[in-house]
Every structure is written in structure tokens, then in C-alpha cells.
Amino acid sequence: MTETAYETTNKFLQDAFDVIGLDKNAEHLLKTPSRQVSVELVIQRDDGSIGNFIGYRVQHDNARGPFKGGLRFSGDVNLDEVRSLASLMTWKTALADVPYGGAKGGIHVDPTELSRSELERLTRRFTECIHEMIGPTTDIPAPDMNTDAGVMAWIFDEYSKHNGFNPAVVTGKPVDLHGSVGREAATGRGCLYAIREVLENDGEGLDGSEFVIQGFGNVGSWAGRLLHDQNAKVKAVSDVHGAIYNENGLDTHAVYDHLKKTGSVVDFPQAEDMANEELLELDCDVLMPAAIGHVITEENADDISADYVLEAANGPCTYKAHHILEDRGVTVVPDIFANAGGVTVSYFEWAQNIQHFSWEEDRVNSELESHMVDAFRTIRGLMNKHDITMRTAAFVAAIQKVREATKQRGLQ
Numbered sequence: 001m002t003e004t005a006y007e008t009t010n011k012f013l014q015d016a017f018d019v020i021g022l023d024k025n026a027e028h029l030l031k032t033p034s035r036q037v038s039v040e041l042v043i044q045r046d047d048g049s050i051g052n053f054i055g056y057r058v059q060h061d062n063a064r065g066p067f068k069g070g071l072r073f074s075g076d077v078n079l080d081e082v083r084s085l086a087s088l089m090t091w092k093t094a095l096a097d098v099p100y101g102g103a104k105g106g107i108h109v110d111p112t113e114l115s116r117s118e119l120e121r122l123t124r125r126f127t128e129c130i131h132e133m134i135g136p137t138t139d140i141p142a143p144d145m146n147t148d149a150g151v152m153a154w155i156f157d158e159y160s161k162h163n164g165f166n167p168a169v170v171t172g173k174p175v176d177l178h179g180s181v182g183r184e185a186a187t188g189r190g191c192l193y194a195i196r197e198v199l200e201n202d203g204e205g206l207d208g209s210e211f212v213i214q215g216f217g218n219v220g221s222w223a224g225r226l227l228h229d230q231n232a233k234v235k236a237v238s239d240v241h242g243a244i245y246n247e248n249g250l251d252t253h254a255v256y257d258h259l260k261k262t263g264s265v266v267d268f269p270q271a272e273d274m275a276n277e278e279l280l281e282l283d284c285d286v287l288m289p290a291a292i293g294h295v296i297t298e299e300n301a302d303d304i305s306a307d308y309v310l311e312a313a314n315g316p317c318t319y320k321a322h323h324i325l326e327d328r329g330v331t332v333v334p335d336i337f338a339n340a341g342g343v344t345v346s347y348f349e350w351a352q353n354i355q356h357f358s359w360e361e362d363r364v365n366s367e368l369e370s371h372m373v374d375a376f377r378t379i380r381g382l383m384n385k386h387d388i389t390m391r392t393a394a395f396v397a398a399i400q401k402v403r404e405a406t407k408q409r410g411l412q
């Protein structure tokens with residue numbers, strides 16, 4: 001049977017538990033979500049018919065602060081996946097040293113089949129159903145796959161109808177509606193800082209390094225454009241429709257303009273089209289999965305030609321694939337570190353909202369950089385101390401913080 005996303009996360013956690021040497025009760029407590037809710041969402045479609053959808057919110061752990069995590073819209077959303085993503089958020093917020101726990105939400109819907117006004121009704125209905133379990137000091141949603149600043153604005157507005165004006169209930173809002181400058185780019189920018197630290201630690205650098213990016217949405221397109229600005233060579237990118245390739249490197253800003261004009265990266269004039277599966281196996285320094293989970297499995301892990309896999313997406317590698325890659329000498333930069341830039345700048349947005357004060361973009365970016373650099377130093381220290389992979393070291397660092405907070409609060 002194929003491994004589920006939640007099983008993958010728990011296996012990675014177990015590798016770290018074994019290094020720390022926790023007792024089984026503590027392991028159980030740290031693995032198990034605090035609360036998981038599913039809600040039936042009934043909306044009127046534009047043609048007058050009724051549409052039914054299921055929404056989930058899973059709150060994993062709040063020992064270190066309010067639950068925090070994104071909301072995704074996808075036909076692949078299910079409770080198991082949301083549980084896995086909520087758990088990853090607990091470890092990510094701890095590693096990034098932002099004062100939150102972990103949560104995640106999702107609605108099982110193919111957003112391409114709904115109009116913008118149907119998506120608005122769906123988001124508002126979901127917010128209405130869960131408004132009592134979210135809030136600026138309880139649980140703070142943010143964008144994820146197929147959700148954007150506009151969706152966050154609807155959540156803010158709907159929440160405020162029930163609970164009064166409070167923009168800190170959600171992050172990733174439009175900049176002119178209490179959002180933060182730098183938030184939209186933050187996950188991609190954080191990926192760039194993460195891989196820069198890893199490469200420099202290995203005596204290499206971004207300049208001239210070859211990248212391949214799967215997924216050219218918020219995270220992939222920002223990372224691709226920022227990497228291009230640092231003279232890295234982005235040889236191939238993809239989206240759900242297919243992949244494009246240019247051996248001499250793509251002008252990722254021009255690819256982005258093409259995507260905005262046509263709705264896809266495919267058929268970009270200065271590139272060849274190729275299949276998404278082929279893209280993963282291209283020869284490059286850094287392969288960056290920035291789309292969906294479980295794209296690198298035991299079936300294709302041996303065919304990955306990159307030296308580094310930078311997990312911009314959450315959970316792109318199965319447990320076995322991760323070990324195959326590491327055994328082959330491929331360094332996997334784990335999701336809970338690689339994509340922590342998003343939640344880090346979400347924290348800055350939340351802090352600005354609470355203080356009714358705005359930061360300049362330079363401050364956002366430089367504080368983001370500090371959090372990413374500090375997280376890498378912590379990881380590197382633990383890798384050297386225990387002779388463990390970057391992923392296990394990241395989990396060890398995070399678990400120790402959550403465990404300590406749990407003990408100090410007297411929750412166990």
C-alpha cells in the first residue's frame with residue numbers, strides 16, 4: 001500500500017525521536033493533533049444549483065503559541081494530508097523560531113471549476129463554520145496552494161463580521177488591506193536564503209548554480225525570479241500543464257510575464273516544452289519541487305540527477321525516497337527549513353497588525369534572512385553533533401523546543 005502523507009511525516013519524526021531518545025508517551029503526544037474538524041460546505045453555484053464541498057482544519061500543537069498554518073484548495077485535499085501538513089507547521093514554526101504552534105486547513109475542491117464569486121462564497125462559508133476556532137491568539141490561517149491574498153481578505157472580512165475588526169486573524173492579506181510588504185515573495189525568498197546557506201557551507205554558491213523548479217506558482221515563481229537575479233541558472237520550470245527547458249537558462253521574469261498572459265509556462269517562446277516527469281530527472285545542481293506532495297518516490301529517486309533537493313513544497317519526498325537520495329549522496333534540504341520563510345514573514349505581518357504599525361520591505365527581508373541563517377546554524381550544529389541528515393537535525397531542533405515548551409507549561 002502506498003504511504004500516506006501523515007505516515008511519511010510520522011516516520012521522519014520517528015527518526016528524530018530515536019536520536020533524542022523520548023519515551024513513547026511523549027512521542028504519542030508530539031505526534032497527535034489536538035483537534036481536527038471537518039465541515040460540510042454548501043454553497044449556491046452561479047447557475048442556481050447547489051454545490052457541496054468538505055473543508056478541514058487540523059490544529060496540531062500550540063505549546064509554543066497560537067496554532068498557525070495555511071489553507072489550500074485542491075481536489076487532492078483529504079484529512080490525512082491536512083494532518084500531515086499541520087504537524088509539519090508545528091516543527092517549522094519551532095525551527096524558524098516564531099511564536100506559534102502548527103495547524104493547516106484545506107477544502108476539497110478543484111478551484112479551476114469554480115468562478116471567483118463561487119470561490120468567495122465557499123471561503124466565506126468555510127470561515128463562518130470555523131470562526132469560533134480561529135482568531136489572532138488561537139489559530140491564524142494563511143495562503144497555501146491555490147489560495148492568495150484575495151482569499152485571505154475574504155477570511156478577514158467574514159471573521160470580522162462575527163468577531164469585530166481584527167486583521168491579525170489571518171496573514172498573507174493584500175498589502176493595502178493590513179498585509180505586509182514582502183509576504184508574497186517570502187517563501188520563495190526564504191528558499192533562496194536556505195539554499196545559499198547550504199551551498200556556501202559546502203564551499204559553493206548561487207552564482208552559476210543550475211536549478212530546476214517543479215511548480216511555478218507563488219513559491220516557485222518567486223524563487224525562480226529571485227534566483228535569476230542572483231545569477232543562478234534556472235534551466236527548467238513547470239506547472240500543472242507541463243514543463244519548459246532551456247539549457248542556457250530561462251529568463252524567469254519573462255516566463256512569469258508569459259504565465260500571466262497565457263495562464264501557463266508552456267509554449268514559452270525561448271524554451272522547449274517537456275513532460276513534468278522528465279523535468280524531475282534533469283541534470284542540475286539543485287532540484288526544487290515547489291508544487292505538490294510525494295512527487296519523489298522510491299520509483300524515481302534513483303533517477304534524480306541533482307546534487308541537492310530543495311523542498312520548497314511540503315512533503316515532496318516519501319520516506320523511502322528521502323533515504324534513497326541521502327544514501328546516494330544527494331543532500332535533501334527539508335521542507336520545514338526550506339519553506340519556512342512564508343510563516344516567518346506571516347509572523348512579521350501578524351506582529352505589525354497587533355502593533356498597528358508597518359515595516360519597510362528592507363526590514364522584512366533582513367529579519368527573514370536572520371531567521372533562515374539562524375535556523376541553518378542550528379541544523380548544522382546538530383548534523384555535526386549527531387552525524388545525522390539535515391532533515392533529522394531540523395526535526396530534532398524543533399522537537400526539543402516544542403517538548404521544552406510543553407514541559408514548562410506543565411501540559412504533561
Ligand code: NAD
Nearest residue numbers: 144145146187215216217218219239240291313314339342
Ligand atoms: P500555488 O498554487 O501558487 O502554485 C502551485 C504550482 O504548482 C502551480 O504552478 C501549479 O500549476 C503547480 N502544480 C500543481 N499541481 C502540479 C503537478 N501535478 N505537477 C506539476 N506542477 C503542479 O501554490 P504555492 O503557494 O506556490 O505552494 C506550492 C507548495 O509550496 C505547496 O506544497 C505549499 O504547501 C508550499 N508552501 C507554500 C507556502 C506559501 O507561502 N504559499 C509556504 C510554505 C510552503
